[in-house]
Amino acid sequence: MSTGTHLPGLGVLVGYDGSPGGERALAWGARAAAEAKTPLYLVTAVPTGVLGRRAHADEVRKGARALLEQAAERSRAAHPHLSVETSSVEGPAADVLLEASRRAELIVVGSRGHGGFAGLLLGSVSLRVCAHTTCPVVVVPEAVDDVDTPSVVVGVADRSDTPAVEFAVERARRIGGRVVPVHVWTLTMAGYSPGVVAPLLGDPLDMVATHDHLLTEILDPIRAQAPDVTIEAIVTTGTPASALIGVSAHADLLVVAAHRAHGPFPMRLGPTTHAVLHHASCPVAVVPIPITTTP
Numbered sequence: 349m350s351t352g353t354h355l356p357g358l359g360v361l362v363g364y365d366g367s368p369g370g371e372r373a374l375a376w377g378a379r380a381a382a383e384a385k386t387p388l389y390l391v392t393a394v395p396t397g398v399l400g401r402r403a404h405a406d407e408v409r410k411g412a413r414a415l416l417e418q419a420a421e422r423s424r425a426a427h428p429h430l431s432v433e434t435s436s437v438e439g440p441a442a443d444v445l446l447e448a449s450r451r452a453e454l455i456v457v458g459s460r461g462h463g464g465f466a467g468l469l470l471g472s473v474s475l476r477v478c479a480h481t482t483c484p485v486v487v488v489p490e491a492v493d494d495v496d497t498p499s500v501v502v503g504v505a506d507r508s509d510t511p512a513v514e515f516a517v518e519r520a521r522r523i524g525g526r527v528v529p530v531h532v533w534t535l536t537m538a539g540y541s542p543g544v545v546a547p548l549l550g551d552p553l554d555m556v557a558t559h560d561h562l563l564t565e566i567l568d569p570i571r572a573q574a575p576d577v578t579i580e581a582i583v584t585t586g587t588p589a590s591a592l593i594g595v596s597a598h599a600d601l602l603v604v605a606a607h608r609a610h611g612p613f614p615m616r617l618g619p620t621t622h623a624v625l626h627h628a629s630c631p632v633a634v635v636p637i638p639i640t641t642t643p
Contacts, residue, residue, distance in 0.1 A: 359387035359431075361452035363445045363473070366392075366415050369458020372488040374419055375426075376631060377456035380486075382427035383522040384453075390416050390423075390434045391448055393441035412436035442476040449477070455485040459625075478606065478625065478634045479617050484515055486601070488631045498525025501595045502603040503588055503620065505531070507566055512605035512635040517574045519601055519633070526578040530595055531563045532588040559583050589623035596628040603633045 362377035364370045374390070381388040394412050416434035423432050437444045449455050457474045474487050500523075502516035503509065513529060520527045533555070563581050571579055584591055596602045604621050617625075617634070625632055 357451040358389040358433075358448060359453055360384070361389045361391060361445070361448055361455045363441065363455065363457040363477070364390045364392050364416065364419050365441070366419075367458065369471070369488070369490070371458075372490070373456045373458040374423065376486065376488045377454075378423040378427055378430065378432075380454065380456065380522075382430045386453060387431040387433060388423055389448070389452065390419055390432065391444060392416055392434075392436050393444040394436055394438045395440065409436065441473045442480075445473070445477050446480055449481045449483050449485075452483050454483060455481055457485065457487055459487055459489045475617075475625070478621070481634075482636060484633055484635045486631050486633045487625055489628065491629075497598075498523045499528050499599050500525060500601045500603060501528045501530060501592065501599040503532075503592050503605065503624075504529045504563060504566060505588070505605075506562070508607065508637060509605040510566060510570070511637055512603050513566065513570055515633065515635045516601075516603040517570060517577050517579070519603070520577050521574065523600060525600060526580055528595065528599070529563065529567060529579065529581045530588075530591055531559060531581065531583045532586055532591045533559045533583070534585060534587075556583070588620045589627075592620070592624050593627050593629070596624070596630045596632075599630045601631050601633055602628050603635060605637050606634045607637045 360377050360381035362370075362373050364374055378388055392412050392415060394408060413434075413436055416436060420432040420434050424430060435448075437448075445455060445457070455477060457477055459471065459474055478485050478487065498520070500516045500520040502513050504513060513527070516527050516529075560583055563583055567579055567581060582591075582595070592602060592604070602624060604624055606617055606621055621634060625634070
């Protein structure tokens with residue numbers, strides 16, 4: 349697990365293993381690095397369990413370096429002005445990526461790499477990186493559909509999600525697209541039992557106005573700071589996961605906030621983040637929100 353202060357310096361970090369998922373991550377990460385005019389850093393992890401005797405270990409290390417160099421050459425060919433560095437590191441893939449993430453601006457991984465179980469929508473490495481990273485991470489799914497209008501969707505529950513909105517705005521600016529903040533709320537009822545219609549706790553129009561006002565208060569300062577980016581908010585009822593997964597079918601990127609919880613067994617990722625990572629139709633960016641304590 350990565351700990352300590354985030355130290356930018358590596359640019360866009362891509363976890364690459366030559367798998368189809370690694371190739372998708374490579375393409376997305378190289379394009380993002382080129383758009384941000386920041387270096388691309390490719391890392392592959394060499395599990396110590398596969399090294400074996402010395403001659404075999406040397407062969408494995410040599411193969412890993414060759415794999416990375418070929419990937420670097422393709423990235424440079426696709427983006428001629430892109431600075432690309434590579435590194436093969438011995439150790440578990442998640443540990444290697446989390447350690448490197450302490451000096452990265454962004455991590456990009458595929459939804460599954462080599463060793464994933466057939467039919468598994470999200471691999472254990474990607475999930476662990478999302479749960480413990482100290483910088484934003486983008487997970488690129490197996491299939492990504494083209495969209496007519498470039499857009500970045502971001503889930504907004506309350507003011508604490510502002511860093512995720514700012515991340516979405518910056519990404520939208522780089523791709524020349526719009527930002528679609530989605531705020532989902534639930535109708536509060538007095539009680540429920542099968543066959544019984546329960547009364548609402550409050551006037552529905554007042555509830556709508558309250559949530560509209562909340563989102564306006566969050567977005568107005570961001571609109572003032574980024575007047576060149578179109579921000580078109582959606583306020584709706586239902587479950588956040590369903591709403592975000594539905595909107596993701598028409599987006600280039602879906603951004604969600606990851607609030608790091610306290611406690612002996614804290615949930616590193618909430619249920620909404622888990623759901624969109626498994627089922628979103630577009631790449632998902634998980635933006636860690638630092639824990640803030642009040643005196």
